[in-house]
Amino acid sequence: MTCQELDDRLDDWVDGALPAAAAAEVEAHLLSCTLCRERERRLRQVLAHAAALPRSVAPARDLWPDIARRVSRERSWSWAAGGWNPLALAAAATVVVGLGAVLWTGPSPSRVRTVQIPTPTPQARLVAGTVGISDPVLAAAARDYEAAANVLLETLQQRRARIQPEDLASVEANLDVIDRALAEVRQALVKSPENPELSRMLVSTHRKKIEVLSRVVKLSTAL
Amino acid sequence: MEGLAEAVLGQTLTHMRDDEDRRAAEKRLVRDAQNGDLVAFERLYRDNERKVFALCLRMSSDAALAEELTQEVFVRAWRKLGSFRGESAFSSWLYPLTVNVALSERRSRRRRDARIFATDDPASLEKQPGAPRPEAGFDLQKAMATLPPGARAVFVLHDVEGRTHDEIAAMLNLATGTSKAQLFRARRLLREALGS
Numbered sequence: 031m032t033c034q035e036l037d038d039r040l041d042d043w044v045d046g047a048l049p050a051a052a053a054a055e056v057e058a059h060l061l062s063c064t065l066c067r068e069r070e071r072r073l074r075q076v077l078a079h080a081a082a083l084p085r086s087v088a089p090a091r092d093l094w095p096d097i098a099r100r101v102s103r104e105r106s107w108s109w110a111a112g113g114w115n116p117l118a119l120a121a122a123a124t125v126v127v128g129l130g131a132v133l134w135t136g137p138s139p140s141r142v143r144t145v146q147i148p149t150p151t152p153q154a155r156l157v158a159g160t161v162g163i164s165d166p167v168l169a170a171a172a173r174d175y176e177a178a179a180n181v182l183l184e185t186l187q188q189r190r191a192r193i194q195p196e197d198l199a200s201v202e203a204n205l206d207v208i209d210r211a212l213a214e215v216r217q218a219l220v221k222s223p224e225n226p227e228l229s230r231m232l233v234s235t236h237r238k239k240i241e242v243l244s245r246v247v248k249l250s251t252a253l
Numbered sequence: 254m255e256g257l258a259e260a261v262l263g264q265t266l267t268h269m270r271d272d273e274d275r276r277a278a279e280k281r282l283v284r285d286a287q288n289g290d291l292v293a294f295e296r297l298y299r300d301n302e303r304k305v306f307a308l309c310l311r312m313s314s315d316a317a318l319a320e321e322l323t324q325e326v327f328v329r330a331w332r333k334l335g336s337f338r339g340e341s342a343f344s345s346w347l348y349p350l351t352v353n354v355a356l357s358e359r360r361s362r363r364r365r366d367a368r369i370f371a372t373d374d375p376a377s378l379e380k381q382p383g384a385p386r387p388e389a390g391f392d393l394q395k396a397m398a399t400l401p402p403g404a405r406a407v408f409v410l411h412d413v414e415g416r417t418h419d420e421i422a423a424m425l426n427l428a429t430g431t432s433k434a435q436l437f438r439a440r441r442l443l444r445e446a447l448g449s
Contacts, residue, residue, distance in 0.1 A: 037441075041433075041436065041437055041440060068448075069444065072444040072447045072448055073440060073444050075391070075447055076393070076412075076440060076443045076444055076447055077412055077440075079391060079393040080393060080408070080412040080413045081412075081413075083311070083393065083394070083413050084307060085304060085307055085413070085414070086303040086304050086307050087303055087306050087307040087310055088302075088303050088306070089302065089303075089306045089319070089320050089323060090316065090320075091320070093302065093306075093320055093323055093324050093327075094295060094298055094299075094302075096324050097298065097324050097327045097328060097331075098291065098295070100324070100328050101291065101294075101328060101331050102291075167291060168291075171289065171291055174289070175289075226292060229292050230290070230292045230293075233285075233289070233290045233291070233292060234285075234290070237288055237289070237290070
């Protein structure tokens with residue numbers, strides 16, 4: 031075996047990928063050649079250095095605020111352009127998918143006969159939805175959810191004639207509970223704006239609202 | 254002996270349950286993030302940022318650029334989150350995305366300027382308590398920065414990250430033979446750098 035041939039096989043040799051016969055040839059050459067032994071030693075050193083590199087390294091600064099800002103900016107742009115933003119779209123789409131098998135299970139007060147679904151007043155609702163939220167990312171998320179809810183409410187308003195009064199009453203009752211919960215979480219956020227649990231509650235309550243509205247819209251589509 | 258076996262079995266089952274709990278918790282976070290929950294997405298970010306940053310650092314050999322790349326990875330992950338079906342761990346889904354972001358960014362930057370090593374103190378990024386320091390004075394990260402980009406990417410994925418040539422070929426859209434050739438080139442150049 032020449033030194034060049036050894037050089038060609040050195041990678042497979044150190045990786046343990048050579049068949050036994052070829053490995054024996056390499057081993058024999060290494061025993062007799064100082065230059066190739068040095069090549070092998072250096073390669074093993076390089077690999078030892080590579081193996082010693084940490085696979086997990088903390089960045090020198092917190093990168094999340096910039097990520098959150100960019101994600102938030104994309105959502106704002108998307109909404110301003112007149113389309114669904116990713117957040118609202120995901121929220122609505124996820125709850126709508128598979129709803130064919132889900133029936134409305136909310137309370138049905140039979141004595142209610144005349145029910146008004148609140149007509150959305152988009153700007154007022156968007157502003158109200160962010161009162162007390164100082165975190166711009168969270169405020170943007172709340173705005174997006176309210177905007178998504180407005181679209182669903184408008185749809186519902188157009189289809190209200192198709193829905194049973196009892197079901198409309200259930201929608202109204204559920205929305206009322208959810209809106210009160212949202213107001214309470216927003217109030218709590220004024221006192222503790224950094225509380226991550228409150229942020230989570232705000233987002234999940236908004237999502238619940240979208241879910242309720244999506245269910246009814248879906249049902250009204252099937253009627 | 255029987256008691257020991259039971260203890261080992263119990264420990265194994267506990268680890269399995271912990272893993273299942275972790276996977277379940279991650280699935281919930283992914284589902285919430287897919288529904289637009291930014292708080293859940295931040296948790297996913299916190300759980301994965303170090304591995305993503307480390308890989309970006311190896312691929313770019315530039316701490317400031319690695320920070321930009323890490324941010325780009327998570328912004329793209331947010332955009333693509335809807336396509337994640339939860340069949341693998343979130344980190345596994347994130348891995349090829351990270352590699353592709355690092356490579357595409359490198360390609361676009363290469364057109365603008367020559368790559369330079371821009372870390373103020375690269376050694377500080379490598380300090381790992383108790384880790385072996387095979388040969389004093391040799392800075393592998395610095396030597397890696399001088400490699401041709403394709404060779405560096407394959408070296409990082411194979412010798413630092415432990416990926417196979419088949420996996421690398423699939424991620425980088427190469428033939429397996431090309432991956433092996435790039436690794437051969439990278440190792441030879443690094444051997445020479447070690448000897449210089």
